[in-house]
Structure formats: structure tokens, C-alpha cells
Amino acid sequence: KAGVTQTPRYLIKTRGQQVTLSCSPISGHRSVSWYQQTPGQGLQFLFEYFSETQRNKGNFPGRFSGRQFSNSRSEMNVSTLELGDSALYLCASSAGAKTRDSPLHFGNGTRLTVT
Amino acid sequence: GDSVTQMEGPVTLSEEAFLTINCTYTATGYPSLFWYVQYPGEGLQLLLKATKADDKGSNKGFEATYRKETTSFHLEKGSVQVSDSAVYFCALSDLNDMRFGAGTRLTVKP
Numbered sequence: 001k002a003g004v005t006q007t008p009r010y011l012i013k014t015r016g017q018q019v020t021l022s023c024s025p026i027s028g029h030r031s032v033s034w035y036q037q038t039p040g041q042g043l044q045f046l047f048e049y050f051s052e053t054q055r056n057k058g059n060f061p062g063r064f065s066g067r068q069f070s071n072s073r074s075e076m077n078v079s080t081l082e083l084g085d086s087a088l089y090l091c092a093s094s095a096g097a098k099t100r101d102s103p104l105h106f107g108n109g110t111r112l113t114v115t
Numbered sequence: 116g117d118s119v120t121q122m123e124g125p126v127t128l129s130e131e132a133f134l135t136i137n138c139t140y141t142a143t144g145y146p147s148l149f150w151y152v153q154y155p156g157e158g159l160q161l162l163l164k165a166t167k168a169d170d171k172g173s174n175k176g177f178e179a180t181y182r183k184e185t186t187s188f189h190l191e192k193g194s195v196q197v198s199d200s201a202v203y204f205c206a207l208s209d210l211n212d213m214r215f216g217a218g219t220r221l222t223v224k225p
Binding site: 004006033042043045056090092102103104105106107108109 | 149151156157158159160161164204208212213214215216217218
């Protein structure tokens with residue numbers, strides 16, 4: 001079974017640009033979550049989607065948005081990029097509706113560098 | 116709200132040494148507890164989990180026991196290998212959210 005796939009693996013953008021990251025979950029998984037990982041802040045939850053609906057959202061500005069398609073694939077978009085948005089963005093999928101017993105399966109992430 | 120606190124690193128050990136990484140949690144309900152591991156250049160992988168008090172999760176020689184009385188889920192391994200060098204994250208999950216600790220970097224030297 002293929003794992004969670006994130007594309008692209010690396011991105012370099014300049015301040016003010018926008019970026020779209022893509023995530024394909026494990027086949028059959030309907031929940032997709034996004035996390036931002038930085039050395040200073042650790043893992044921070046961005047948002048979670050289940051069956052094309054955003055179920056949960058972290059404490060990030062409106063420049064960060066996402067969506068999920070009917071095939072469970074998900075994208076996240078960051079507009080008006082800032083230097084502080086440089087991070088590893090991780091996508092994770094899970095089999096259930098984010099129940100307490102469903103572990104997350106992570107992709108290898110997209111490394112975004114904003115210059 | 117719910118939170119996870121794990122021991123700060125980095126931790127450096129010699130091969131075959133005993134490993135303990137402390138993790139404590141705060142939760143209002145009855146969460147599930149997890150340990151994830153992140154190898155360089157990769158995403159997080161589930162290492163082990165426990166879903167109720169006194170459960171012991173184990174995998175690849177690692178163990179952790181869900182202790183409700185001390186709200187802890189410490190990770191242990193009797194004999195570490197160089198290949199165990201990675202960042203380890205403790206996490207808890209309730210019905211709505213999964214929260215991660217800050218991560219502990221482990222380096223094992225031959």
C-alpha cells in the first residue's frame with residue numbers, strides 16, 4: 001500500500017508570492033491533517049479535513065488555507081508569503097474520522113524556503 | 116486544554132545503553148497516547164501507542180506504559196543502536212485533536 005505522498009519535496013519562493021502544496025493520502029483514508037514544523041515552534045497543527053469538510057483549524061492567519069477533494073487528496077495554500085513561513089509542512093492521513101484510536105500516517109513533507 | 120510535555124534534549128548515548136525519554140500529559144478526558152519517531156529527511160512514523168490506562172505499547176524493542184495516576188507515558192529501550200538516532204515525539208489524541216510534544220533528539224554513538 002502506498003504511503004502518504006507530498007509534492008513537491010522542496011520549494012523556494014520569495015516574499016509576497018503564494019504557494020500550493022499537495023498531499024495524497026493512503027488509499028481509503030478520508031481524514032487529512034496538515035502540520036507546520038519549525039525548529040523553534042515544533043509541530044503546529046494547521047487544519048484537518050474529513051470528507052471534503054474542514055473539521056478543525058489551528059491558530060494560523062487566514063493566509064493559510066486548504067481544501068480536500070472528493071478523492072481525499074488535499075491541498076494547502078499560503079498566500080502573501082513571509083520569511084517566517086519557511087518550514088517543513090507535513091501532511092498526515094488517518095483511516096477514521098480522527099477518533100482517539102486512529103494514528104496518523106505522515107508524508108515526508110514539503111520543505112518551503114521563503115527568501 | 117490538553118498538552119504534552121516531554122524531556123528536552125538532545126540526548127546522547129553510547130550503543131547498548133538504556134534509554135528513557137520522559138513524557139507527561141495534561142488532559143481532561145481519556146486520551147490515547149502515542150510515540151512517533153522522525154528520521155532525518157522524513158516525516159513522522161508511529162512507533163507505538165496505548166489507548167487506555169495500564170496499556171503497554173511496544174515496537175522494535177521500545178516500550179511505554181500508559182500511567183494514569185502519574186499522567187505519564189515514558190519511552191524506554193533496553194539497548195539502543197546507532198540506527199535509533201532520530202527525533203522522538205510524544206503525542207496524545209482525544210476525540211477532536213492530536214497534540215505533540217516538542218520532540219527529543221536522540222543521538223547514539225558507536
